[in-house]
Amino acid sequence: MSGLNQTLLNQVRQFRERHAVPETAKSRVAQPPIPYFGDEILEMAVTALLKGENILLTGGKATGKNILAENLAWMFGRPVYNISFHVNTDSSSLIGTDTFVDNQVKLRRGPIYQCAMYGGFGILDEINMAKNEAVSVLHAVLDYRRMLDIPGYEKVPLAEETRFIGTMNYGYAGTRELNEALVSRFLVIDMPEPEEDTLAQIFLHLFPNIRTGALKQFIGLFLDLQAKAAHGEITTRTLDLRGMVGALRTVEMGLSPKKAVTMGVTNKTFDLFEKEIVGDVVRTRIPDGWGREDVFE
Numbered sequence: 001m002s003g004l005n006q007t008l009l010n011q012v013r014q015f016r017e018r019h020a021v022p023e024t025a026k027s028r029v030a031q032p033p034i035p036y037f038g039d040e041i042l043e044m045a046v047t048a049l050l051k052g053e054n055i056l057l058t059g060g061k062a063t064g065k066n067i068l069a070e071n072l073a074w075m076f077g078r079p080v081y082n083i084s085f086h087v088n089t090d091s092s093s094l095i096g097t098d099t100f101v102d103n104q105v106k107l108r109r110g111p112i113y114q115c116a117m118y119g120g121f122g123i124l125d126e127i128n129m130a131k132n133e134a135v136s137v138l139h140a141v142l143d144y145r146r147m148l149d150i151p152g153y154e155k156v157p158l159a160e161e162t163r164f165i166g167t168m169n170y171g172y173a174g175t176r177e178l179n180e181a182l183v184s185r186f187l188v189i190d191m192p193e194p195e196e197d198t199l200a201q202i203f204l205h206l207f208p209n210i211r212t213g214a215l216k217q218f219i220g221l222f223l224d225l226q227a228k229a230a231h232g233e234i235t236t237r238t239l240d241l242r243g244m245v246g247a248l249r250t251v252e253m254g255l256s257p258k259k260a261v262t263m264g265v266t267n268k269t270f271d272l273f274e275k276e277i278v279g280d281v282v283r284t285r286i287p288d289g290w291g292r293e294d295v296f297e
């Protein structure tokens, strides 16, 4: 499966064996569409989770934060609860809301509550966007108390196997800093930008019929843009693995590689000057005359 050492793999297996999944939560145990490629990161994450820690995955866009979180839940055999944070996420959307059932007030359990009960892996997506009200719910859940405090109800302890994985973007406009006390409750993993090997693994997994020459050029294009961004010649806007994968998908459908890459890469910047620089890089990698047959077998 992965390049993790045998001791870790054994411990993960034992974790799975020790903790059965409740029937009601079984539908939430799901295999992700692609494995996470990156053994060092995987080792850090698995070790931390085995030791009962919560982890925070930080990094640029499309560095595989969510894919890693989903793969971890799958490896540990746990149901996934995805919780996206935005300006409207308040404590009731996390814990639950009072509803009337048969003339009685009952709590309709929210995702954090269910995650606590069923020993889920809660993915706290874009956690830096959380408002104070949501943050205060997370504090007791994430530290040694492992407790969900619901005003008006009894306290709910987290199941032993419950873990939380936060994700957050940083490094470009529009991202918010995460409150220090909240960061303190996680071990933090800084997700690396993909390198040549990882890119090859991802592209080959998604497109097993890609031609070797084209694979090299698409990887080269990504690395060229990465280098230009590192030197400050362009922003990271066009450096988008999602866009490149999207472009390859449309080429597979028959669209010309030039048009596909324009949509998936070049057009991701709205700055005309930058668009020109990126366009030049694209032309050296993806010839205008290429068709589908130049990219796929």
Ligand SMILES: Nc1ncnc2c1ncn2[C@@H]1O[C@H](COP(=O)(O)OP(=O)(O)OP(=O)(O)O)[C@@H](O)[C@H]1O
Binding pocket: 034, 035, 036, 037, 038, 059, 060, 061, 062, 063, 064, 065, 066, 067, 068, 167, 168, 169, 194, 198, 202, 241, 242, 245
């Ligand atoms: N190391 C990796 N292994 C496997 N897939 C990867 C990896 N890095 C990126 N990807 C691919 O990149 C795409 C984006 O991944 P994902 O959604 O997990 O990124 P993210 O870091 O959560 O991005 P964002 O911050 O924009 O939400 C997915 O299609 C995923 O397969």
Ligand SMILES: [Mg+2]
Binding pocket: 065, 066, 167
């Ligand atoms: Mg994400």
